[in-house]
Amino acid sequence: MNKVFLIIQREYLSRVKKKSFLIMTFLVPSLFLAMIFLVGYLSKKGDDSKKEFKVLDQSGIFQNQLSNSSTLNFTYLDGDYAKAKKDIRKDENVYLLYIPSDYAKSGKTEIISEKKPGFAIVDDIESQMETILRNKKLIAAGIDTAVLNSSKAKVSINAKQLTDEGEKDASIGATFIVGFVSAFLIYLSLFIYGAQVMRGVIEEKTNRIIEVIVSSVKPFQLMLGKILGIGAVGLTQFLLWIILSTSLSTLAAGYFSKDESVKAKVEQVKNSTKGQEITKAASSNNKVQDFLQAADTINFPYIISTFFFYFLGGYLLYSALFAAVGSAVDNETETQQFMLPITLPLIFTFILGMNVIVNNPDSTLSFWLSIIPFTSPIAMMIRIPFGVPGWQIALSMALLIIGFIFTTWVASRIYRVGILMYGKKVTYKELAKWFSYKE
């Protein structure tokens, strides 16, 4: 066992000391941080500049009805469309909102400007106009404005999920993203670290150091040491990413919360998660708030620990197969023929996961994909944020453990023969023969 530890140590240190490891470790959180800054910067910038809207309302419905906000300022025009359009061109920061006389029937309006207006602005104006129009129609139908005001209701479906701890908010969007990101990370890392194991085996074989090593340790010990060492590199990388990203984004959040409006929003989100009733103003930021709120209710420690389990389980299962492939060939170009059966289940699960599991996490197909060891690391990670019964997780985990013990056993039987075979064009039949060799 001591020798396996030595091998793990070498595999681990030789990779962690590499420049590429350091670069990757800092690059990913930096990109993450850069993204936060970019989003923050852009939204801040958006807040600062006030958009000037000239309203040419030929229908008369919206005259002096649109309300100014911190980002929007409406002024009303008279006259004809062609002239207004011409005037607008002189100033690129001014937008023309044109409402034709047949608006009530057609429901069509135009925003004319030099610059394209942002999505949030259009969204805001649309919702204001909808409200105004509806109010007008209701009044026309003889409904009292007082009644109208009291009946003003904003409906936002809050998907609540019954769990042991009681009700839990579940935002489909946030759940989807958490599931998607963790499944994608597992998918990617199985390929990255699996390929590293394979390359490591090929390197030792082509270097011919393999014979020196296996005269000191059993081939199985070498294979195990390599797999565990590289797996530890993967875990280190993930841990560093999580730590760095969390601390960096905390710093970033601190930086942005100097801005009052963001602070207010954060406060609002915090309050809402405490279960306090808040009235939601018609604001385009609602969706973001909902998302943040839902993200806050996701059980991250639970997701992260299952993520680590499925990463490790999946990695052990697949890297053993990658090691067997590496042992069977003389160089990397020959690996193609054996790679397909390994990569196919991964790609297949990933595609199915993105299309089927996400839409229907409790279907029979989703269930089976998350139970079978070859597909469960990806499939289960997509399902977990939606909530999976305990017995299913237990079954899936148990099968994954049995699965990687099985693949390691199969792979080691191929590996021990393969590492000492040179210059042979290896077929599947050959692999089967190696498998059945005695010691």
Added chain:
Amino acid sequence: MLKVSHIVKEYAKHRALDDVSLEVETGTIFGLLGPNGAGKTSLIRIINQITGPDEGEVFFNGEKLNQSHINKIGYLPEERGLYKKMEIGEQMLYLAQLKGLSRTEAAKRIKFWFEKMGMQDWWKKKVEDLSKGMQQKVQFVATVLHEPELIILDEPFSGFDPVNAEIIKDEILELNKKGSTIIFSTHRMESVELLCNHIALLNKSHKILDGSVKSIKNAYRDNTFYLETTRVFDITNVKTFELINSEKSDEGEKIKIKLKDGFSTNDVLSELIPLTGINYLEEVIPTINDIFIEKVKQLN
């Protein structure tokens, strides 16, 4: 020291070793000889427990070969290899630790060997920065660092220039003097026959000859001698030997003779002295190569 008993090893289609038995005594330098494909490497891999035999057993110091013996054997494979991107010092520490040395002990011994071999400034170098000969030296040191009781060297001198080959040869002899048993495996029989005191010949998966170099050579001596004389003499009437071939030179005549039954070299000398001056008379001792070829011919 090492006893190999009735080993059979089969690969997919051919039998690499067929009922091979041999014994290596403690302190000897043992030559495992034979042409390419004779089964030498298969046998060595079994001794190193890289593969197992299909039939037969190996005993190390009287015990059935097991994991505990791995640290007592040092193996230099024919195909040399090191991690290209790893520092030499780190690499040697790693290999020595895999053979059971502690890190501190390994570091001490590496320093000792580095000084001995003039490699002091190699610690931080990477294998890819070294010449092939230098890599061989590194690998040789790595093989013997844990002071193994048995050192197995597969084609040890290939890849060395004559100067370094000589250095390595001296080191091997010194290790042998200190008590290590050495097995040489090579197809270049002439390169080790002077070093070995015991050999086994393998051919086509079978052991065809085994014994001490002296006894084997004795067994293949056939009373032939080289004779050089100062002047040409009449050979037709000599009674003690017959001529095999002759070669005239400036100084006289160099001939190969075969003693007739019942006569010794002394008889030859007393017959020749009245006839001519004698520069030398030397027995023709067959080389292992000759013996091998002879033996293979016999078997066919």
